[in-house]
Amino acid sequence: MHTSNPSCEACLNTNCILHKHARDLAMTSFLEKKNTMKVRKGQNVIIEGSPIHGLYFVKEGIAKVYNTGINGREQILRFALNGEVLGQRGFSTQQYYAVSSLTLEETTLCHFSTENLQMMLKSSSSLAYDFMVFYAEELNRSETKVRKFAQMTVREKVIDSLLYINRKFGHDEKGFLKLTLSRRNIADFAGTTEEQVIRTLSALKKEKLLKCEGKKIGIVDIDKFALEIDEHHYFLQS
Amino acid sequence: MHTSNPSCEACLNTNCILHKHARDLAMTSFLEKKNTMKVRKGQNVIIEGSPIHGLYFVKEGIAKVYNTGINGREQILRFALNGEVLGQRGFSTQQYYAVSSLTLEETTLCHFSTENLQMMLKSSSSLAYDFMVFYAEELNRSETKVRKFAQMTVREKVIDSLLYINRKFGHDEKGFLKLTLSRRNIADFAGTTEEQVIRTLSALKKEKLLKCEGKKIGIVDIDKFALEIDEHHYFLQS
DNA sequence: CGGTGTCTTGATTCTCATCAATTACTGTGG
DNA sequence: CCACAGTAATTGATGAGAATCAAGACACCG
Missing domain, CATH: 1.10.10.10 (Winged helix-like DNA-binding domain superfamily/Winged helix DNA-binding domain)
Known part of the structure; x- marks a missing residue:
């Protein structure tokens, strides 16, 4: 697993929340504290029930987000790619991840620790606002899915x-x-x-x-x- | 429909996000711009598909949040009471509400306009943060529901x-x-x-x-x- | 070339939605 | 206060849809 630290501002994922705020946050060191890594296909990035240790952005590749139910049957909740988020509760005061995620191909991830992320969010209201909108939209999607199911x-x-x-x-x-x-x-x-x-x-x-x-x-x-x-x-x- | 404007700081809904921030926001006039109203049982507070005009907090009473599907069948997504939110997309740039809500008993609501709310959120990062956490938790609940269904x-x-x-x-x-x-x-x-x-x-x-x-x-x-x-x-x- | 995992189809079983009919409950107006 | 209408609750019968079980085809990999 190779790790490095490319620039968020130069990242090609223009829809990534952090890319949008890269300029504002440039003077801070938050974005530099991230950890970018490449993982191969079929790796469990996050396991349901394990203690939270932050949040991942998908720089490149695809992962599925799911949880496990009766007799091992999975429910896939969504697929994450370009600039999207894995482990969405990684910022909060919750103790454990509620969902798992697994890469479907070779994937490059940017990891942010819980503390780092919380600092970022508390210091930038527009970042927190965008995160809020993101969750609100995900919520919408999820509620639509409930109804469809x-x-x-x-x-x-x-x-x-x-x-x-x-x-x-x-x-x-x-x-x-x-x-x-x-x-x-x-x-x-x-x-x-x-x-x-x-x-x-x-x-x-x-x-x-x-x-x-x-x-x-x-x-x-x-x-x-x-x-x-x-x-x-x-x-x-x- | 009687309207008034009680204090958020003195409100008994201690779990309400705005109550928590009432002190910080006291110097601003945001909270004063709300509109508190009493509606009777069985009223449609929000109708799916109608243009958004803000967000409601339940001060007292109960409402159901739902949307309508095939041949009029409803899917109730949750019930909202003490300090909880109706019309969760009322702050965003979306055009229309995605869900309806209807009171199940006489209910007192606090209404905030979209503009007012956006100003509040942009001006207070800790408020935006709490809203974000709220949506993240709702998302969690909703995804759990998807799986259960x-x-x-x-x-x-x-x-x-x-x-x-x-x-x-x-x-x-x-x-x-x-x-x-x-x-x-x-x-x-x-x-x-x-x-x-x-x-x-x-x-x-x-x-x-x-x-x-x-x-x-x-x-x-x-x-x-x-x-x-x-x-x-x-x-x-x- | 055997073996493992994915894919496919058929047969069977069972859960659940729908339809229909009956009874209980609520409220309204005469 | 009662008759009536409208709504909510209940139970049974039936059929459609979907899960499960079973067995075979196919592809891929060592």
Whole structure:
């Protein structure tokens, strides 16, 4: 695990909260106290229940954020990439992490200790404000997800998950999603079982709404695809 | 609708974020710009999709926070009381409310306009910090709920909901929950149907885990009751 | 080439939502 | 004070959807 300390101001993740405040914070030493590291695929960055030791920003790569329930079944809550946060409670007075996260590919992370982060937040009200907005928006997304889980059918949940992946990770020229997940991961994200995901994907392929090429999944016609979801859900993006 | 302007510092809701900062903010005029009003039972304080116009604190009373899905079915996200917030996106640059809220009894509310609130938050980093912590905790609760919805059975969800009500609203000497909800509200909160709630309650009564007296529901033995929920869920409170 | 893990499909079981019908409760106006 | 209407609560019957179980296909890696 290689560590270094690149500049936040020069970072390419323009949507990262810290990048936005890099200028204001330049005179302080907070940002210099971070610890940037590269971890390989499949590493547990954070384990649910372990004592908190700060917060990570994803500089490059992808990680899933999840927690573990009955008989080891995972619930994936979101995927984090470019400038997004892992271990969102790492700043607070809570004792333990509530969620786990695991890298899905080689990932570069920037770690900030709890104390450092708290100092930063207390010293800059606009930073604290942006963090607040971030959490408020995450809360919104999460509450939307609660509602979807309560009301959508498996088919809708799978479609919704694919739309989410498409929005968040995009697709190549041929329309194939840039993020390739195992059926199990899709199931754990959509809140169903592997078998149901497979059945749904098969059905969607037959209906010519999806195409596959090896492991890659492609949405044939986004608009038509999105229409599969009940109008009541349609405008609720998460 | 009667309006007035009582002091935040003298307010009895000691857990209210603004009460905590009332002293610091005393020299500013922010808190004086609020608008305290009394609304009767069953009023829609906020309607999903309407343009935002600020944020409400519950001074006294109870409101439910929910949104509306397929064929009018509600998903209740939480209940707000003493010092808690309604319309949590009222401060942001978002255009519309994402959730509705409705009073369950006569309720006194303190309203803050978007501009006023933003000024307050930008001027006090410790206030912004506390708001951030509030949202982070709400996020946590919500993510726990996502997982529960994905993995719990109806019976577990009903039990979990009653435990939540008990934690949040308490019970009288005889063990009856202080908050009485219709079966429909319980269902909308638990993420199931009215009939399923009724069936579950009937079963729990037969098993002597619950008792009823008129509309009141009482948990006979909290520990025994909580054990009904799988150990994996047991320590996840929301 | 065996072995492990992912993917796929079918059959079965079971939970839950829906529908329908009945009873209890609440409040309102005559 | 009672009749009535409207709402809430309850129970049973039924069907659809989804989880589970089982077994085989496929791909990838040492």
